[in-house]
Each structure stands twice: as C-alpha cells, then as structure tokens.
Amino acid sequence: MTAVTVRRLEIRAFGGPEVVRLVEDAALPEPGPGEVRIRVEASSLVFTDVLIRRNLYPVLKPTLPVTLGYDLVGRIDGVGPGVTGWRSGDRVADLVQVGGNATHVVRPAATLVEVPQHLDATRVEPLILSYLTAYQALFREAEAKPGDAVLVYGASGAVGQAALDLCRAFGLRAVGVASARREEAVTGLGATFVAYDEPDAAGRLDRLASERHGFKVIVDAARGEALGAVLARLAPGGRLVALGFSAPFRAAGRAGHARPGLLALLRLGLDFLRIKWLSSRPGASGRVAFYDIADRRARHPDWFRSDLAALFTLLDDGAIAPRVQRVFALDEAVEAHRLIEAGEVEGRLVLDPGLPMGAAAVDALRAASPQAAAPPRRTTG
Numbered sequence: 001m002t003a004v005t006v007r008r009l010e011i012r013a014f015g016g017p018e019v020v021r022l023v024e025d026a027a028l029p030e031p032g033p034g035e036v037r038i039r040v041e042a043s044s045l046v047f048t049d050v051l052i053r054r055n056l057y058p059v060l061k062p063t064l065p066v067t068l069g070y071d072l073v074g075r076i077d078g079v080g081p082g083v084t085g086w087r088s089g090d091r092v093a094d095l096v097q098v099g100g101n102a103t104h105v106v107r108p109a110a111t112l113v114e115v116p117q118h119l120d121a122t123r124v125e126p127l128i129l130s131y132l133t134a135y136q137a138l139f140r141e142a143e144a145k146p147g148d149a150v151l152v153y154g155a156s157g158a159v160g161q162a163a164l165d166l167c168r169a170f171g172l173r174a175v176g177v178a179s180a181r182r183e184e185a186v187t188g189l190g191a192t193f194v195a196y197d198e199p200d201a202a203g204r205l206d207r208l209a210s211e212r213h214g215f216k217v218i219v220d221a222a223r224g225e226a227l228g229a230v231l232a233r234l235a236p237g238g239r240l241v242a243l244g245f246s247a248p249f250r251a252a253g254r255a256g257h258a259r260p261g262l263l264a265l266l267r268l269g270l271d272f273l274r275i276k277w278l279s280s281r282p283g284a285s286g287r288v289a290f291y292d293i294a295d296r297r298a299r300h301p302d303w304f305r306s307d308l309a310a311l312f313t314l315l316d317d318g319a320i321a322p323r324v325q326r327v328f329a330l331d332e333a334v335e336a337h338r339l340i341e342a343g344e345v346e347g348r349l350v351l352d353p354g355l356p357m358g359a360a361a362v363d364a365l366r367a368a369s370p371q372a373a374a375p376p377r378r379t380t381g
C-alpha cells in the first residue's frame with residue numbers, strides 16, 4: 001500500500017513567485033485534543049496570498065517557513081480526542097490565513113463551518129475569503145438595502161467580482177471600477193463600468209455619484225484614488241468600507257517593478273493608518289469602516305458561520321455564481337502566483353491539492369524525500 005503523505009506549498013523566504021516551493025512530509029499529522037484532520041479539496045490562490053508571500057500583508061507577519069493558503073474547504077478524515085459534533089467524512093470550511101495550500105491540515109474543531117455535501121469544492125472555496133469579505137462589507141459594515149447605489153473599486157478582482165455578483169443577487173445598483181480591458185467582467189454582472197485608466201475617470205465617477213445623489217456604499221478593494229475624492233462621492237449617511245489596496249501593486253507592475261517602491265509603500269502605510277483612525281472614530285460620522293475578515297471573525301464568530309451558511313444557500317440556489325478562471329494543481333502554483341501578481345486574473349484562481357501533478361514535480365519530490373514521494377499519477381507533454 002502506498003503511504004499517504006502531505007504535500008503543501010511552503011515559503012522559506014519572502015519574495016517573488018519563485019519562492020513558492022512544493023514540499024512533502026512523509027507522515028500525516030495526527031489531530032490532538034479538540035482538533036480534526038482535514039483532507040483539503042480546495043484552497044485559495046489570491047492576491048492576499050501574494051501579499052503574505054511578499055511579507056506586505058499589514059495584519060499578519062508570519063514566521064518562516066510557512067505554508068501559504070488563506071482558506072480551505074475539505075473533508076474531515078481524522079478526529080482527535082474530545083471532539084464532539086464532527087466525524088470523518090463531514091465537509092467543512094475554514095479561514096486559516098496561512099496553511100490552507102496543502103493536501104491535509106489539522107485544525108481546531110471549534111472554528112469549522114459545515115459545508116453542504118453536494119456543493120462543488122472549487123465553487124465553495126471562493127465564498128470563504130472573497131465572497132464573505134464582499135458580503136460582510138456590503139451587509140454588515142454598510143447595511144446595504146435593495147436599490148442602494150454602490151461603488152466598487154477593484155471590480156474585476158476576487159473581492160470586486162464577488163461584490164458585483166452579490167449586488168446583482170440583492171438588487172443593488174452597482175458601479176464597478178477596474179482597468180479598461182475589464183469592461184466585460186464588470187458589465188457582465190450588471191454593473192455600470194468605469195475604467196480607472198481612462199483620462200476622465202474621476203470626472204465620470206463624480207458625475208455618476210451626483211446622478212445617484214451619492215453612493216450609499218463604497219467598497220474599496222484598491223485604494224487608488226485620494227481618500228478625500230472617494231469620501232466626497234458618498235451619499236449623506238453613506239459608508240466607505242476600505243478593505244484592500246491592490247492599486248499601488250498594479251501601478252508598480254505596469255511600471256515594470258515587482259512591487260511598489262519605498263515611497264508608494266510609505267504612502268500606503270499612511271493611508272492605511274488614516275483609514276484605521278477614521279474607522280475607530282464612529283462618532284466623527286461613521287462614514288469610514290476598515291474591514292478585516294480575520295478580525296471580524298474573531299469578534300463575531302456567529303456572523304462568520306451564519307453569513308457563510310447564507311452564501312452556501314445562495315450558491316445552491318443559483319443566485320450567485322463565483323467566477324473561477326482556472327483550477328490549479330499543487331505543482332502549478334508558481335504559475336498561478338505569477339498570473340495573480342501580473343494582474344492577469346478576472347475573478348478567482350483556485351487550488352485543488354488533490355489534482356494529479358506532472359511527472360517532473362513528482363520526480364523532484366522523490367529526489368528530495370525518497371521515502372515520501374508517490375509515483376506520478378499523470379504524465380505531461
């Protein structure tokens with residue numbers, strides 16, 4: 001019988017896509033008290049994983065070596081002592097921040113959310129980080145209601161596409177901002193499109209804001225425009241939910257750099273501090289919220305569960321449809337990271353750690369750890 005091993009995507013140094021290494025552990029980890037082992041069916045390949053790989057994620061500074069992967073969906077295949085309510089075969093989702101890009105993980109049983117057995121894992125996975133972020137930004141932070149005017153920065157990306165899909169499902173009137181080449185990705189979800197790289201982008205956004213008497217909700221996953229200009233487009237009583245900052249990274253990429261320069265990072269840091277400061281002063285107007293999914297889950301684990309369950313139902317009913325551009329095997333992860341960093345993704349990429357790998361990757365694992373690597377399950381070429 002072939003031994004079951006753990007394959008995972010590890011980094012031992014922060015840096016570009018090339019630091020992502022496929023490694024193999026000879027033995028499965030055993031769950032301890034209160035823990036379960038999960039065989040992972042799908043995990044994240046998103047811009048947040050790229051930020052963590054570059055050690056530029058502001059709310060998490062991992063210790064190396066570390067396994068990447070912000071979330072996961074999978075099936076329990078080992079139950080530790082003292083665990084009640086879960087058994088082998090149960091389908092679960094979790095937000096792990098790091099560690100999800102693996103064939104198997106051990107997790108505390110208490111943090112898991114049940115996933116309906118019949119849903120496709122590669123369509124469930126985008127719901128955990130990307131859709132839940134958009135959902136909670138719209139409905140928990142900004143309390144959006146049907147008919148509200150919503151502006152989404154970063155509209156062709158993982159969170160932005162989720163936000164537009166949810167706007168469509170809940171009857172919100174969305175305007176989406178992305179680069180000119182992404183028009184179809186935005187209008188295809190029923191939103192009005194504005195290209196941030198067109199000459200009069202700011203003027204068009206001002207006009208769209210004034211036609212709508214201001215936006216009731218602004219979801220900002222990009223942080224490309226000056227904060228004052230964005231706030232000026234809010235309706236009275238409206239709310240800006242700031243949650244990401246892909247813009248300086250895209251700008252660096254367009255200029256041929258792997259990452260933003262020192263000045264851009266400094267600006268970003270100041271912007272981040274200002275948003276956090278504004279969001280900590282609800283008395284000042286409550287117009288700005290800084291959203292961080294891990295922080296929200298720690299404060300409201302009940303929301304995490306109920307909102308994810310609501311998203312599973314929406315998916316099951318066909319009310320939302322996560323856009324998955326491609327599903328990757330473990331040995332294709334470096335390519336996935338390159339595509340994300342180059343801005344070549346519309347919607348989501350997903351990792352399926354159970355997908356067969358190429359013979360070259362299996363040979364490399366065997367050379368690194370002869371007792372661990374299994375024979376190849378497919379050939380390439």
Ligand SMILES: NC(=O)c1ccc[n+]([C@@H]2O[C@H](COP(=O)([O-])OP(=O)(O)OC[C@H]3O[C@@H](n4cnc5c(N)ncnc54)[C@H](OP(=O)(O)O)[C@@H]3O)[C@@H](O)[C@H]2O)c1
Nearest residue numbers: 047154155156157158159179222224244245246247292293
């Ligand atoms: N706070 C949280 O809990 C949380 C949760 C999830 C994600 N995030 C963060 O949210 C951000 C976006 O994540 P993601 O996974 O959606 O990234 P993504 O898939 O890479 O998407 C980035 C989006 O930003 C757009 N964009 C780039 N520059 C822009 C600009 N100047 N103005 C408007 N849009 C611009 C991109 O458009 P083009 O591709 O057309 O350039 C793309 O639509 C990241 O910083 C991520 O870390 C935060």
